[in-house]
Amino acid sequence: MATNRKKLVMVGNGMAGVWAIEHLLKLAPDAYEITIFGAEPHPNYNRIMLSSVLAGGADMDEIIINDLEWYRSHNINLHIGHTVTRMDTKARKVYSDGGVEVGYDELILATGSNPFMLPLPGADKEGVIAFRDINDCRIMQETAKSYKKAVVIGGGLLGLEAARGLLHLGMEVSVVHINEYIMERQLDEAASTMLRKELEQQGMKFLLAKQSEAILGKKRVKSLLFADGSMVEADLLVMAVGIKPNVGLAQKSGIEINRGIVVNDYLETNIPGVYALGECAEHRGIAYGLVAPLYEQGAVLAKRLAGAPTEGYAGSVTSTKLKVSGVNVFSAGQFIEPEGSRALRYQDEIDGVYKKLVVHDDKLIGAVLFGDTSDGAQLFSMIKKGEDIKGREKELLLGISADALSSSPQNRLEGMADDEIICGCNGVSKGAIAEAIQSGGCTSVGQIKACTKASASCGGCKPLVEGLLQLYAGDAAVSVKEGICGCTTLNRDEIVSEIKRMELKTVKEVMNVLEWTNEEGCAKCRPSLNYYLGMLWPEEYVDEKESRFTNERYHANIQKDGTYSVVPRIYGGVTSPTELKKIAEIAEKFDVPMVKFTGGQRLDLLGVKKEDLPKMWEELDMPSGHAYGKTLRTVKTCVGSTFCRFGTQDAIGMGIRLEKEFERLTAPAKVKLAVSGCPRNCAEATIKDFGVVAIDGGWELHIGGNGGVHVRATDLLCVVKTEDEVVEWASAFLQYYRENAGWNERTSIWVERVGVESVKKALENREDRLALQERIQTTLNLTTDPWKQIVNEPELRKNFEPIAPIEIYK
Amino acid sequence: MTKMLVGNVTDIDRKGSRTFKYNDIEIALFRLSNGEVLAVENKCPHKGGALSEGMVCGTKVHCPLHDWKIDLHSGVVQEPDTGCVITFDVEVDPNSGSVYLTV
Numbered sequence: 001m002a003t004n005r006k007k008l009v010m011v012g013n014g015m016a017g018v019w020a021i022e023h024l025l026k027l028a029p030d031a032y033e034i035t036i037f038g039a040e041p042h043p044n045y046n047r048i049m050l051s052s053v054l055a056g057g058a059d060m061d062e063i064i065i066n067d068l069e070w071y072r073s074h075n076i077n078l079h080i081g082h083t084v085t086r087m088d089t090k091a092r093k094v095y096s097d098g099g100v101e102v103g104y105d106e107l108i109l110a111t112g113s114n115p116f117m118l119p120l121p122g123a124d125k126e127g128v129i130a131f132r133d134i135n136d137c138r139i140m141q142e143t144a145k146s147y148k149k150a151v152v153i154g155g156g157l158l159g160l161e162a163a164r165g166l167l168h169l170g171m172e173v174s175v176v177h178i179n180e181y182i183m184e185r186q187l188d189e190a191a192s193t194m195l196r197k198e199l200e201q202q203g204m205k206f207l208l209a210k211q212s213e214a215i216l217g218k219k220r221v222k223s224l225l226f227a228d229g230s231m232v233e234a235d236l237l238v239m240a241v242g243i244k245p246n247v248g249l250a251q252k253s254g255i256e257i258n259r260g261i262v263v264n265d266y267l268e269t270n271i272p273g274v275y276a277l278g279e280c281a282e283h284r285g286i287a288y289g290l291v292a293p294l295y296e297q298g299a300v301l302a303k304r305l306a307g308a309p310t311e312g313y314a315g316s317v318t319s320t321k322l323k324v325s326g327v328n329v330f331s332a333g334q335f336i337e338p339e340g341s342r343a344l345r346y347q348d349e350i351d352g353v354y355k356k357l358v359v360h361d362d363k364l365i366g367a368v369l370f371g372d373t374s375d376g377a378q379l380f381s382m383i384k385k386g387e388d389i390k391g392r393e394k395e396l397l398l399g400i401s402a403d404a405l406s407s408s409p410q411n412r413l414e415g416m417a418d419d420e421i422i423c424g425c426n427g428v429s430k431g432a433i434a435e436a437i438q439s440g441g442c443t444s445v446g447q448i449k450a451c452t453k454a455s456a457s458c459g460g461c462k463p464l465v466e467g468l469l470q471l472y473a474g475d476a477a478v479s480v481k482e483g484i485c486g487c488t489t490l491n492r493d494e495i496v497s498e499i500k501r502m503e504l505k506t507v508k509e510v511m512n513v514l515e516w517t518n519e520e521g522c523a524k525c526r527p528s529l530n531y532y533l534g535m536l537w538p539e540e541y542v543d544e545k546e547s548r549f550t551n552e553r554y555h556a557n558i559q560k561d562g563t564y565s566v567v568p569r570i571y572g573g574v575t576s577p578t579e580l581k582k583i584a585e586i587a588e589k590f591d592v593p594m595v596k597f598t599g600g601q602r603l604d605l606l607g608v609k610k611e612d613l614p615k616m617w618e619e620l621d622m623p624s625g626h627a628y629g630k631t632l633r634t635v636k637t638c639v640g641s642t643f644c645r646f647g648t649q650d651a652i653g654m655g656i657r658l659e660k661e662f663e664r665l666t667a668p669a670k671v672k673l674a675v676s677g678c679p680r681n682c683a684e685a686t687i688k689d690f691g692v693v694a695i696d697g698g699w700e701l702h703i704g705g706n707g708g709v710h711v712r713a714t715d716l717l718c719v720v721k722t723e724d725e726v727v728e729w730a731s732a733f734l735q736y737y738r739e740n741a742g743w744n745e746r747t748s749i750w751v752e753r754v755g756v757e758s759v760k761k762a763l764e765n766r767e768d769r770l771a772l773q774e775r776i777q778t779t780l781n782l783t784t785d786p787w788k789q790i791v792n793e794p795e796l797r798k799n800f801e802p803i804a805p806i807e808i809y810k
Numbered sequence: 811m812t813k814m815l816v817g818n819v820t821d822i823d824r825k826g827s828r829t830f831k832y833n834d835i836e837i838a839l840f841r842l843s844n845g846e847v848l849a850v851e852n853k854c855p856h857k858g859g860a861l862s863e864g865m866v867c868g869t870k871v872h873c874p875l876h877d878w879k880i881d882l883h884s885g886v887v888q889e890p891d892t893g894c895v896i897t898f899d900v901e902v903d904p905n906s907g908s909v910y911l912t913v
Contacts, residue, residue, distance in 0.1 A: 450889065450890065451889065451890050452890055453890050453891075456877075518867065518868060519868055520825075520843065520866075520867040520868040521867055522867050522872070522879075523864075523865045523867065523872035523877055523879075526865060526867065527865075546823065546824070546825035546826060546865070546866065547865070548865075549865065549874070550863040550864065550865075550874040553863075554863070558860075558863055558874055558875075560857070560875065561858075562858075562859070562860040562863070798821065798828075799823065799826060799828070802828070802829050802830045802831065803816060803817045803821060803828045803829070803830045803839075804817075804830065805814040805815060805816040805817070805830055805832065805911070806814055806815045806816075807812060807813075807814045808813045808814055808815055808910070809812070809813055810811070810812045
């Protein structure tokens, strides 16, 4: 230890102080020799998480912020379990009750605060505690093992968190509060009432407007008596009525005290070389009891001690969140309307949502949120910045833009700016569509699509395009029957039934007979007809590769630069060292620019030249992963009972079996499966087209999920007992989807279109399921691995090679 | 003007294509369903997509990247998009099936 360093001593080993030290070490790691005293026998821990410890969301050891190793590695002299009892600001020394005496150049007081204990008769009885530190938590946990009745005095933030924790420990809990409504310092009456009802549903009892008078019992607390003569039984009494800054030590040492230790904007007390921060400090008349201001103070103090420039601390706008599971409460700023301000309120008792905004001089000065607190952070930052919100008040309150609130969708379209994008896929603005109608003479959605590309890709904006057509063309708007593409007016069901009725067997035949307007169709109808014909006549129809998209024609994903990517099949996401080595060696041999893990537990070799594809496939000697096709992609699995301590079934085995069962299946759109080995659902099976979740002694089968464009959670199809039944239901479901969905229609959209009940009904009879399973088997039996086929057939392979011209003359 | 023998019609599938590089440009040869062979620069005017990888419908090809539609005879991009790709003269010997291209 260098002796020329200045000596920095901190009294207090809590969140605010240690955070300032951490910050200081970053700014000036070698400036000080640091000594810290902490009265609690622990390293610095996160006091805020005590509620989570009680509620079972965290363990004691998980809430340690800086373990003893941290102090050691930063050469901090730590004295825990030592209370500093005396300081001499003249001699610049502090003395602890453990007999330690240390001199300082700079001294930080970070003594925090103490719980405020009501001076009631009997407050010294056994079973009367505060809710402040690890020790209080331990007492609660111990008490809950042998006693039943808990009473919490204090219906504020801390009291409610303590009460929630005690409920979690299995105790009966009554909350005593002196006011008519709870959390009155953070909530208005409406939000408070909603909160109380919610907590009552969770099992809390409330005794409101009750003045506590005495704690009764012999050695241990037995009951609490109120001023009105009523009483409540209690085996454990927790006082959570507030905190008071811990200023005893400072007071004895001639430091200026008000409610807390008085500090200026640089956290300096009236004594040179002595600073204070955190809950023990009072800045511009406010002693904060929340964490955010303490961090802000810590940053200023660290800069000050490191000699770095700082503008000082100007106080904090605070916000509150209640950490009680299942209850979302947020409040910030001045939530009770001060004189001259106005408030907007939104109260929905059906969904249990309440929102209140307080506005003064067109600025947001306060907010209360209950039920849905997702806007909290945004509103809080507006309050802090003092942003002007004129004209946006309703939008902030309702989360809907002001023009969306006007009377009709038509008005909304009218009020939309010309440069607002209607079609996100093709970047078509409202103005471009208006022009196509007004000067381009478009009178139908189809014409607008052909003219501007609006609604030509995903079709999500079609209602808006229709609305604009009504708006600008009015009566001239023609409603034209929309076909599957611009080449026909027939829809999917009409086409499929005509193919069946007339036994049409080729794409060309379908187009001729059904009078396509473009002789060879387009990039939309060709692949869809190819799919329908293959699905309807699996044994006769020969797949037309020239009617498939690039990716499916070349069995690889085309990238923006014309290179391709290769994803070999890795069943259930389980590989081996040998397989990995092989993949790695091939990636090196062919100079693959990037090797990436896919979201579906496989490896993607990206940036491969087209002519290298067949060579790589040959060397890989693995089946295609079909990462490019309207087919089964992958079956994602968790670890399952193979290794996982929670696994109830063999998820990996089930996943591999399903993948082997359905690989190479042609489908209307890509199909993703997943198998989770327990309800924790680590494989995210509930956002897959077909998801399997193991439960003890069975499997839940879920359908119609999607985690992509159209995020949708699955519907539960049924619960089965055996792996064979899983395969039977999966086969039946997939075949029913193949036979009834439109081309390019994912199960999520399809299930919503036809209704989950109709799918359940179609699959409820085992006879029907077996018939579907037989049909899917017929189809599957006819498939072969495309990579092998291309490798072995020169006629297919030639299309991957460039041709070599011979010059004749120049 | 350079004339070269680029191969035989049977090297190209109907509704399919083959490519080759000449100096610094990549050329895509297409064979339509009626047997006609056409050649264009293998570069969509939109984002440079390889037209050879696209779907051939009649006399047009759909770019695989964003579905731009290009007429293979004229090289003209179809409505609602705009632009043009370079086309090359192709001759096919009716007896031998040899394909000649002039750059």
